[in-house]
Amino acid sequence: MSDNATAMKKHLLSINDLTREDALLILDTADELARVSDAPIKKLPTLRGRTVVNLFYEDSTRTRISFEAAAKRLSADVINFSAKGSSVSKGESLKDTALTLQSMGADAVILRHGASGAAHRLAQWTNGVVINAGDGTHEHPTQALLDAFTIRKHLKRSSGNATGVGEDLSGLRISIVGDILHSRVARSNVLLLHLLGAKITLVAPPTLLPVGVEEWPVEICYDFNEAIEDCDAVMMLRLQLERMKSAFFPSAREYSRLFGLDRERLLHARKKPLILHPGPINRGLEISAESADAVESVILEQVANGVSVRMAVLYLLLGGAHE
Ligand code: CP
Numbered sequence: 001m002s003d004n005a006t007a008m009k010k011h012l013l014s015i016n017d018l019t020r021e022d023a024l025l026i027l028d029t030a031d032e033l034a035r036v037s038d039a040p041i042k043k044l045p046t047l048r049g050r051t052v053v054n055l056f057y058e059d060s061t062r063t064r065i066s067f068e069a070a071a072k073r074l075s076a077d078v079i080n081f082s083a084k085g086s087s088v089s090k091g092e093s094l095k096d097t098a099l100t101l102q103s104m105g106a107d108a109v110i111l112r113h114g115a116s117g118a119a120h121r122l123a124q125w126t127n128g129v130v131i132n133a134g135d136g137t138h139e140h141p142t143q144a145l146l147d148a149f150t151i152r153k154h155l156k157r158s159s160g161n162a163t164g165v166g167e168d169l170s171g172l173r174i175s176i177v178g179d180i181l182h183s184r185v186a187r188s189n190v191l192l193l194h195l196l197g198a199k200i201t202l203v204a205p206p207t208l209l210p211v212g213v214e215e216w217p218v219e220i221c222y223d224f225n226e227a228i229e230d231c232d233a234v235m236m237l238r239l240q241l242e243r244m245k246s247a248f249f250p251s252a253r254e255y256s257r258l259f260g261l262d263r264e265r266l267l268h269a270r271k272k273p274l275i276l277h278p279g280p281i282n283r284g285l286e287i288s289a290e291s292a293d294a295v296e297s298v299i300l301e302q303v304a305n306g307v308s309v310r311m312a313v314l315y316l317l318l319g320g321a322h323e
Contacts, residue, residue, distance in 0.1 A: 064133070
């Protein structure tokens with residue numbers, strides 16, 4: 001396993017915390033650790049004696065369980081904290097909650113929070129490593145890393161090639177489609193895919209694009225049929241109806257017709273693009289059931305790869321390489 005762990009920053013709050021080399025190191029380490037997930041006994045002693053806290057103020061299925069599985073496969077102790085049913089309901093602040101958990105010996109805190117910037121604040125208050133598991137509409141860096149890992153596995157060589165360093169995503173065309181405005185997954189993916197050399201197209205109605213998107217390293221396209229023609233991978237985003245306080249499109253039916261992925265739309269694709277979705281899926285809204293379950297779909301593989309990628313992040317940030 002690589003011994004470059006010290007080069008990385010202490011926390012993973014944003015993809016901006018990573019250099020291209022850091023990102024490739026995480027993907028290559030995840031590649032090696034994926035073998036543990038495939039072995040009959042899925043355990044390494046690397047983080048024995050370390051305590052990892054899952055501090056989740058927003059609901060999660062994939063990210064929380066995936067971090068828990070990743071930490072346990074590295075033999076760390078895991079404490080799961082959900083704001084629901086805790087003293088948060090009595091008014092306890094994020095800072096006091098975090099300091100309480102630190103007093104219980106947390107070496108790393110994995111935070112999901114509804115407020116953009118919450119993970120950055122937490123990193124100022126605690127001594128341990130902080131990993132952002134999604135903060136408001138800001139970022140979700142480990143989701144982007146597992147997406148890049150999945151794309152690379154299918155479309156590029158990963159580690160084990162002649163140079164010993166996995167390839168980046170240069171030359172790939174990737175479309176990110178849907179509710180960009182509310183998507184922390186889109187923000188992290190734009191940063192990471194750009195860092196790794198991919199060409200990114202955002203496809204969305206103008207109302208679901210954020211202010212200032214012209215400054216992002218992307219092309220914008222309002223016509224999904226045109227964007228899908230020449231792309232290698234298409235990343236569908238969930239319509240985040242819970243974050244929408246007003247109407248962003250005339251009707252769900254019209255949104256689906258113009259920006260949903262279905263079999264008919266896939267016929268416009270010259271290549272057979274990989275189909276990704278971070279989940280949870282609104283079947284029949286941004287993606288048809290047929291497309292979600294198509295042979296080109298790697299949605300469940302993304303979930304499996306999430307464990308290996310999060311193992312790599314924990315391993316590198318908690319200094320597993322030095323043990
Ligand atoms: N992709 C993702 O973050 O899913 P969860 O909300 O279930 O964690």
